[in-house]
Amino acid sequence: MLKNNARQLTYLEALREAMQQKMRADNDVYLIGEDIAEYGGAFGVTVGMLEEFGSERIRNTPISEEAIIGIAAGSAITGMRPIAEIMFSDFITIAMDQIANQAAKICYMFGGKARVPMVIRTAGGGGTGAAAQHSQSLEAIVAHIPGLKVVMPSCPYDAKGLLISSINDDNPVIFIEHKLLYKNKKYTNSVPEEMYEIPLGKGDIKKGGSDISIVATSYMVQKSLEAAEKLSLEKGIDCEVVDIRTLKPLDIDIILNSIKKTGKLICVEEAPVFGGFMGEVVAQVSEKGFDWLDAPIKRVAGRNCPVPYSLVLEQEMIPGVERIEKGILDLLG
Amino acid sequence: MSKKLYKDVNGYKIEDRFTGLSNDLKIEMLRKMYEIRHFENEAEQFIIRGMIHGTCHLYTGEEATAVGAICAIQSDDYITSTHRGHGHCIAKGADLNIMMAELLGKKTGYSKGKGGSMHIADVRSGNLGANGVVGGSIGIATGGALTCKMKKNGKIVVCFFGDGAANQGIFHSSINIASIWDLPVVYLCENNVYGMSTSVKEAFNIKRISDRKYAYGIEGLTIDGNDLIEVFNTISYFAGRCRTGKGPVLVESLTYRWSGHSKSDAQVYRTREEIKEWKERDPIKRYREILISRKIITEKDDSDLEKEVMNKIQKASEFARESPFPDPSEVEDDVYA
Ligand SMILES: Cc1ncc(C[n+]2csc(CCOP(=O)(O)OP(=O)(O)O)c2C)c(N)n1
Ligand SMILES: [Mg+2]
Numbered sequence: 001m002l003k004n005n006a007r008q009l010t011y012l013e014a015l016r017e018a019m020q021q022k023m024r025a026d027n028d029v030y031l032i033g034e035d036i037a038e039y040g041g042a043f044g045v046t047v048g049m050l051e052e053f054g055s056e057r058i059r060n061t062p063i064s065e066e067a068i069i070g071i072a073a074g075s076a077i078t079g080m081r082p083i084a085e086i087m088f089s090d091f092i093t094i095a096m097d098q099i100a101n102q103a104a105k106i107c108y109m110f111g112g113k114a115r116v117p118m119v120i121r122t123a124g125g126g127g128t129g130a131a132a133q134h135s136q137s138l139e140a141i142v143a144h145i146p147g148l149k150v151v152m153p154s155c156p157y158d159a160k161g162l163l164i165s166s167i168n169d170d171n172p173v174i175f176i177e178h179k180l181l182y183k184n185k186k187y188t189n190s191v192p193e194e195m196y197e198i199p200l201g202k203g204d205i206k207k208g209g210s211d212i213s214i215v216a217t218s219y220m221v222q223k224s225l226e227a228a229e230k231l232s233l234e235k236g237i238d239c240e241v242v243d244i245r246t247l248k249p250l251d252i253d254i255i256l257n258s259i260k261k262t263g264k265l266i267c268v269e270e271a272p273v274f275g276g277f278m279g280e281v282v283a284q285v286s287e288k289g290f291d292w293l294d295a296p297i298k299r300v301a302g303r304n305c306p307v308p309y310s311l312v313l314e315q316e317m318i319p320g321v322e323r324i325e326k327g328i329l330d331l332l333g
Numbered sequence: 334m335s336k337k338l339y340k341d342v343n344g345y346k347i348e349d350r351f352t353g354l355s356n357d358l359k360i361e362m363l364r365k366m367y368e369i370r371h372f373e374n375e376a377e378q379f380i381i382r383g384m385i386h387g388t389c390h391l392y393t394g395e396e397a398t399a400v401g402a403i404c405a406i407q408s409d410d411y412i413t414s415t416h417r418g419h420g421h422c423i424a425k426g427a428d429l430n431i432m433m434a435e436l437l438g439k440k441t442g443y444s445k446g447k448g449g450s451m452h453i454a455d456v457r458s459g460n461l462g463a464n465g466v467v468g469g470s471i472g473i474a475t476g477g478a479l480t481c482k483m484k485k486n487g488k489i490v491v492c493f494f495g496d497g498a499a500n501q502g503i504f505h506s507s508i509n510i511a512s513i514w515d516l517p518v519v520y521l522c523e524n525n526v527y528g529m530s531t532s533v534k535e536a537f538n539i540k541r542i543s544d545r546k547y548a549y550g551i552e553g554l555t556i557d558g559n560d561l562i563e564v565f566n567t568i569s570y571f572a573g574r575c576r577t578g579k580g581p582v583l584v585e586s587l588t589y590r591w592s593g594h595s596k597s598d599a600q601v602y603r604t605r606e607e608i609k610e611w612k613e614r615d616p617i618k619r620y621r622e623i624l625i626s627r628k629i630i631t632e633k634d635d636s637d638l639e640k641e642v643m644n645k646i647q648k649a650s651e652f653a654r655e656s657p658f659p660d661p662s663e664v665e666d667d668v669y670a
Binding site: 034035037038039060062063064066090091094128129130131132133135139177234250303304305306308309310311312313314316317 | 502528535661
């Protein structure tokens with residue numbers, strides 16, 4: 001990991017910088033979405049971009065998710081490189097025809113004669129008390145659809161490099177950001193000023209270790225790191241934390257290599273456990289890495305219910321450090 | 334008693350049904366508006382004190398639309414509401430204690446703490462729910478109206494939604510179906526000038542959202558949503574029309590939200606002057622002055638009424654604060670799959 005630059009950015013600043021640099025370099029890149037202009041986006045990611053790029057390229061729309069995605073896809077096949085913002089990932093469901101039946105399928109259906117270079121940036125996850133319709137983690141739904149790449153950065157450094165790669169990619173990318181990462185100073189890290197790419201399809205070892213492999217996505221990577229640190233201090237357990245980073249394409253090798261070393265796997269995700277993305281990870285590991293496992297795989301994930309409002313219930317639904325720790329201790333016996 | 338013509342707009346001969354109402358009912362409408370205003374003030378206090386875990390969208394300044402429209406329909410008629418739903422919910426007769434408890438995520442709340450501000454429903458009172466998805470309730474309202482028609486139960490649905498929601502696809506497809514099937518829905522668009530930061534000027538290329546009625550072959554018009562009497566008379570008229578099987582209508586109610594969009598909003602998209610101008614058109618002040626000038630209440634009655642309401646809100650607030658949080662073990666209750 002390039003870490004020669006001392007400049008610390010938040011996740012949100014890293015995302016913004018990626019877009020600004022790409023937009024300065026390539027006139028075909030533009031933004032489309034709700035409240036992204038003078039308001040700067042519901043979470044403030046696009047603040048200041050209207051002033052720099054003007055309303056031609058920072059295209060504020062009415063509340064029309066289906067049209068936002070359709071327009072992005074249509075402009076993408078005809079020469080533009082749109083970045084569409086869907087305010088909450090829950091609302092990709094409103095645009096699902098345009099995502100799943102149109103954008104995802106065009107390249108294949110047209111025999112490879114058209115490309116759809118577009119990014120759908122959207123804020124996922126809970127923990128904000130926004131309840132059932134504004135807190136979901138829907139990555140498994142999109143990852144299931146052939147023709148979509150799915151990216152979930154867990155830190156500012158990854159956010160910038162992965163977003164630049166996503167914009168440069170000639171295919172539709174669903175780029176799921178986490179609301180609790182945007183402004184959190186606890187999770188800043190050093191981000192190079194220049195443009196750089198992190199290839200889609202490459203996971204990352206966020207912390208090396210030899211006793212157990214924790215595979216996680218997005219905000220759960222941060223929670224897993226906290227659990228790993230606690231266990232190391234309190235119990236001398238040496239966890240390896242693997243950040244999947246891109247769900248699709250999936251870097252299964254980084255996971256297999258990790259369990260070769262540790263023999264144990266725990267998968268952590270925020271989405272409800274039933275049908276969650278980690279089910280795919282577990283299936284691939286049992287097909288390709290069974291021999292290296294010396295204990296059953298464990299999943300720590302969201303409970304099988306919509307995300308509740310009340311803080312006490314929300315904390316019960318979404319895994320936190322304690323549940324991850326407990327999962328690890330249970331697995332280690 | 335023959336009813337006086339209230340307004341002749343676009344050929345609609347809207348009668349004045351307000352004047353003939355009992356004084357009690359007229360005062361009840363003022364009480365409801367006060368309840369909404371003070372409920373929202375208390376909710377705002379909760380926000381400031383960091384007691385609301387999620388977000389809250391306040392209805393302050395728009396009270397006349399909810400109260401006028403809901404008092405114009407029968408108590409067993411249905412409504413569907415929005416993310417800015419406290420006003421509709423109160424006007425439809427919800428219990429303030431139980432509402433307030435839901436805002437604080439308490440077990441005693443309408444959704445047992447699972448829904449919060451954006452998902453309060455009171456199905457018993459005919460409120461089919463607030464909705465976190467902009468436009469999400471337009472289909473639900475239309476389905477409710479289909480039930481009314483198929484069961485021939487004589488009920489209707491008032492579907493509240495914002496100007497922002499009128500640009501969702503579901504607006505178009507639902508109203509078109511309601512039109513071809515003659516479903517009894519009053520589509521009531523609360524045009525409060527903004528959808529989050531986006532002004533209606535920016536989001537529409539038509540003068541009046543109600544002009545969209547032409548596209549569906551239905552009736553409709555635009556009214557002053559800060560004038561309780563105008564809202565009441567218009568919705569009475571159109572609700573009656575719906576009930577006789579003449580199909581849906583589209584009413585645009587012009588109003589303004591006084592607060593920011595939600596918990597955090599720097600309001601860079603509007604000016605202080607604009608807010609001030611609209612505050613001068615305070616729907617409560619306007620209605621109260623009418624009641625006083627028509628000698629339905631005195632100044633003192635009015636201030637007594639407001640105090641009574643404030644007490645009730647304080648009680649609701651206490652109830653909410655003292656209520657227990659749900660137990661974590663309840664997280665999967667009401668999950669069936
Ligand atoms: C489908 C959808 N898109 C975006 C949002 C985010 N959002 C919440 S309220 C809102 C503005 C709604 O405007 P309007 O319908 O006019 O209602 P108002 O807030 O003005 O009462 C937006 C964009 C949402 N909740 N649902
Ligand atoms: Mg609005």
